[in-house]
Amino acid sequence: MRTTDDLTRLRGELDLIDNELLDLVERRLSLCARIAAAKPESRHLKLRPARQNAVVARLQARARAVPAQAVAHIWRELMAHSLQGQAPLRFLLWTDGDRAALAAAVRDRFGSAAPILWAAGPAEALRRARGEEAVAILPAGPRAPLADGLAAFEILRSADGRVVGEAIGRVLDETRERPARAPALPPALGWSPAGWRRREALQMPAYPDSAALEAVERRLRTRAPLVELHDVDRLKRQLGEVAEGRALLLQGGDCAETFRDFAPDKVAATADLLIELGALLTGAGGLPVVHVARMAGQFAKPRSAATESVGGVELPVYRGDGVNDSAPTLAARTPDPLRLLRAHDQSAATARLLWSRVADGGDPLFSSHEALLLPYEQALTRQDELTGRWWSGSGHMLWIGDRTRDPEGAHVEFARGIANPIGLKCGPSLSPDSLVRLIDRLDPDGEPGRLTLIARMGRERIGEVLPVLMAAVRRAGRRVAWTVDPMHGNTRTAAGRKTRFFGDIAAETRSFFEIAAAEGVTAGGVHLELTGIAVTECLGGRKPVFERDLARRYLTACDPRLNPDQARELALLVAGQLAGPALRAARAA
Numbered sequence: 001m002r003t004t005d006d007l008t009r010l011r012g013e014l015d016l017i018d019n020e021l022l023d024l025v026e027r028r029l030s031l032c033a034r035i036a037a038a039k040p041e042s043r044h045l046k047l048r049p050a051r052q053n054a055v056v057a058r059l060q061a062r063a064r065a066v067p068a069q070a071v072a073h074i075w076r077e078l079m080a081h082s083l084q085g086q087a088p089l090r091f092l093l094w095t096d097g098d099r100a101a102l103a104a105a106v107r108d109r110f111g112s113a114a115p116i117l118w119a120a121g122p123a124e125a126l127r128r129a130r131g132e133e134a135v136a137i138l139p140a141g142p143r144a145p146l147a148d149g150l151a152a153f154e155i156l157r158s159a160d161g162r163v164v165g166e167a168i169g170r171v172l173d174e175t176r177e178r179p180a181r182a183p184a185l186p187p188a189l190g191w192s193p194a195g196w197r198r199r200e201a202l203q204m205p206a207y208p209d210s211a212a213l214e215a216v217e218r219r220l221r222t223r224a225p226l227v228e229l230h231d232v233d234r235l236k237r238q239l240g241e242v243a244e245g246r247a248l249l250l251q252g253g254d255c256a257e258t259f260r261d262f263a264p265d266k267v268a269a270t271a272d273l274l275i276e277l278g279a280l281l282t283g284a285g286g287l288p289v290v291h292v293a294r295m296a297g298q299f300a301k302p303r304s305a306a307t308e309s310v311g312g313v314e315l316p317v318y319r320g321d322g323v324n325d326s327a328p329t330l331a332a333r334t335p336d337p338l339r340l341l342r343a344h345d346q347s348a349a350t351a352r353l354l355w356s357r358v359a360d361g362g363d364p365l366f367s368s369h370e371a372l373l374l375p376y377e378q379a380l381t382r383q384d385e386l387t388g389r390w391w392s393g394s395g396h397m398l399w400i401g402d403r404t405r406d407p408e409g410a411h412v413e414f415a416r417g418i419a420n421p422i423g424l425k426c427g428p429s430l431s432p433d434s435l436v437r438l439i440d441r442l443d444p445d446g447e448p449g450r451l452t453l454i455a456r457m458g459r460e461r462i463g464e465v466l467p468v469l470m471a472a473v474r475r476a477g478r479r480v481a482w483t484v485d486p487m488h489g490n491t492r493t494a495a496g497r498k499t500r501f502f503g504d505i506a507a508e509t510r511s512f513f514e515i516a517a518a519e520g521v522t523a524g525g526v527h528l529e530l531t532g533i534a535v536t537e538c539l540g541g542r543k544p545v546f547e548r549d550l551a552r553r554y555l556t557a558c559d560p561r562l563n564p565d566q567a568r569e570l571a572l573l574v575a576g577q578l579a580g581p582a583l584r585a586a587r588a589a
Contacts, residue, residue, distance in 0.1 A: 044171065045133060049154055080112065088114070090114055090117055091116050093116060126150065129150060137168075195413055196374050201374060201410035202410070203401070204372075207335045207336075220376065226394055229384050235366045239397075241288070242449070242452070248289050249292065250278050250290065250526060251526070256300075261555070275291065275359045276568070277568065289359070292365070295354060296351040297367060298320075318333065370400070371392070371400065380392060400422065412441055421450060425485065426453050426469060435469055452481040453481065456527075459489070459507040462489075470482065482521055483524045486528075497550050497560075499538060505570065510577065528570070545563070545566075
């Protein structure tokens with residue numbers, strides 16, 4: 001009897017929730033109708049894909065029990081029915097391929113409220129998209145320039161990830177829409193998201209088709225940002241604690257993410273390793289750890305040369321899957337801007353997986369990458385309606401590499417105007433004067449958590465160069481976070497492969513903490529290339545990888561990474577440094 005009573009009560013509660021849900025849906029529909037009435041007349045569609053994508057991404061990040069795909073499905077349907085109440089929309093489809101897959105992709109992205117019609121050909125679909133409240137859905141790929149306000153604004157994929165079409169319509173470029181209540185407030189003197197284009201942009205790929213690149217940039221501008229400004233600010237506050245010696249930064253992940261190796265279990269393995277390492281550091285030093293994954297956007301790498309010889313053939317160098325393919329053919333190595341769209345898709349999936357992993361204390365894993373591909377970064381830059389601040393929607397934290405840190409260059413110019421925390425790689429060629437100048441450009445107001453300096457000297461040079469740089473920053477009175485990247489300055493060649501010796505990595509890490517203590521500077525953490533899978537890419541360690549092992553599981557797309565055993569060993573070394581008396585005294589000061 002008790003069981004029956006419990007079921008009756010629970011079902012009654014469910015009925016009440018259903019009633020409340022219906023009331024909320026009807027309120028939502030009413031508000032959407034009022035919004036539609038308040039909008040000025042325009043030739044643009046009522047459809048706002050960037051706004052819809054942003055809503056779905058925000059709710060997916062907030063959801064705890066509801067799967068991300070379910071959130072997307074439910075809210076896409078809600079928004080589709082709301083839109084039909086404002087202005088009946090229709091979709092005009094044409095393809096010479098899989099019609100069923102194309103129709104399913106349209107329903108998955110745009111909901112079931114609007115009718116799907118089949119056009120006799122591309123010309124009819126585009127004609128009706130020009131003059132009606134309609135969207136043309138055509139196969140993706142090169143085509144004649146679009147006119148009359150039409151723009152290709154979204155790639156559509158089948159359930160198995162294949163590109164099956166793209167949406168074309170009179171969609172408003174929402175990055176140019178400014179509410180009257182929020183005038184544009186430049187965050188830095190003379191700054192705009194496109195200002196970098198007037199500066200020298202090093203390490204940028206040479207795209208053979210500039211029109212194709214511009215088309216991809218237009219599509220990216222309509223997509224949802226991968227991160228929200230309030231989470232960017234949240235990370236910045238935590239990095240401010242790192243600069244003050246009250247927290248530690250653990251930043252790590254892949255050298256370069258790839259399309260072919262993407263799998264949720266691999267992302268989860270690396271994310272869980274970061275959480276495990278953070279627990280080791282917290283247990284030793286008693287400090288909270290800020291977890292920042294080197295993932296969800298790390299699809300490009302700077303290179304020392306523009307070309308390389310492969311089998312006697314001179315080819316463009318591989319620059320990361322966001323630019324070209326590693327296969328040794330001219331076609332594969334030619335930069336392709338469509339790869340930026342795929343990088344965004346995979347970054348979105350990775351970001352959701354990272355956000356679902358929660359470290360001790362309930363903190364999430366933030367995302368970060370090198371801000372190398374500036375067309376991609378600009379296209380995902382957004383302005384906050386309330387404050388006028390600009391932020392990069394591509395990742396929570398961006399860093400500037402050692403090869404692109406020219407104070408007057410394009411990458412520094414772009415980074416100085418966004419609200420995100422910025423990392424700056426500091427190599428052995430960086431002079432004290434240049435470093436102070438870079439700090440003045442990137443963090444002129446001394447904002448807590450804004451700038452993290454990442455030393456990457458190599459074990460042979462760190463003792464010579466780092467004390468001078470730390471002393472210069474201290475004399476300048478600048479309070480920034482210092483961390484160490486003991487990977488990039490210690491790359492060697494063995495058995496015909498790039499590798500790193502664990503002993504070199506450990507030695508540079510140890511030197512960093514000792515130098516910081518001697519200079520009275522807070523040692524804020526480590527920046528590592530690592531993976532949660534058992535690779536054999538770096539030599540040495542207590543569970544050693546020998547030279548003969550390199551070929552066994554050498555899986556990196558570019559530079560060698562620490563495997564889980566090596567990463568744990570390095571974390572224990574850092575923990576020992578944190579527990580050292582000299583470092584404790586430096587932090588107390």
